[in-house]
Amino acid sequence: MTRKQPFEQIVAAHGATVLRVCRALLGPGDADDAWSETFLSAMTAYPGLPADANVQAWLVTIAHRKAIDVGRAIARRAIPVPEVPDAATAGAADGHGLDLDTELLAALARLTDKQRRAVAYHYLAGLPYADVAVILGSSTDAARRAAADGIATLRRICPSVSSRKGEPGHDRQRSP
């Protein structure tokens, strides 16, 4: 019989991954709320989870739903603002590149929901496409295609990423 770990160990093992997924889905500003909602909801349901369940896929599924909820709440309170300058283009223009993180997050926000989710669940959470497909309610092939399209789009609109291809082991500098 598989024993169920203390929930503390679930948070320790998966907290960082779930936060990455929430940030990819919502941006850093609203990710914290989605993270809290995800783990609070998971902890509530945890005693009923089968001991042999795939905890990571289960958590990402909850994060998926919570991010949709948080996204809807943001949309409800959103007021129209002038469009911000395209970070990727502006960065490329001055030849230095804006902060790569900001650039990538901005690019991520421009993907379709399905592409962004497929990229986050497969590439950031490490779920196989079969699990991603279940969360997205699509076929495995469609999930794989959405992730591939998402990555292709990111590479296209983030010049500083694609310009560095072929630099294995490149240890990029990140601003503090």
Add this chain to the structure above:
Amino acid sequence: MTDNVVRDLTGAVAEPLHDPSGHLQTLHARLAAQAAQAGILDIAYRTVDTPVGSLLLAATERGLVRVAYASEGHDAVLQALADRISPRILRAPARLDSAAAELEEYFAGRRRGFGLPLDWQLSAGFRRTVLQHLARDVGYGHTASYAGLARLAGSPRAVRAVGTACATNPLPVVVPCHRVVRSDGRIGGYLGGPEAKRLLLTLETAA
């Protein structure tokens, strides 16, 4: 090529390099507070450093449910709590503030008894009877023999069962099984080890 994008993307959504775990700790603390408020934090725990080593303190909403020596293996103790009570366990020091404070006073020689609410659910039947008599009737600085405690518990011939009750005490230090010694004057066994037992008895006679 995909690797580049994915690596950079992972970096973009990861913790800042100068503070890799601080933000997650903040989120964890917030989760613990929210879970307690929502009534789903079945067991809160923390550790305290004491002269007898690191002690694990765990509490349900009813009270202190477990005190564990490092020699028992804190991870194993937490897993046993998950199996026996609930897996909804978080490191959440707030619920154990008063327990930690009373233990600190005790080890400083400034406290002779504990006023903490106790959750006895890990101890049942005769063992619980024995431990409750021990907590109530064998005071600070005093000792009892296994036979004496058996008499106190109302079963003078159950000396061996009293030994088992002490050896499986879920609340050592607070429920003072260290005060139970052999009738021939030797110190006897202790779940925290003979050194810990000697230290506690010395502390209580010195203060």
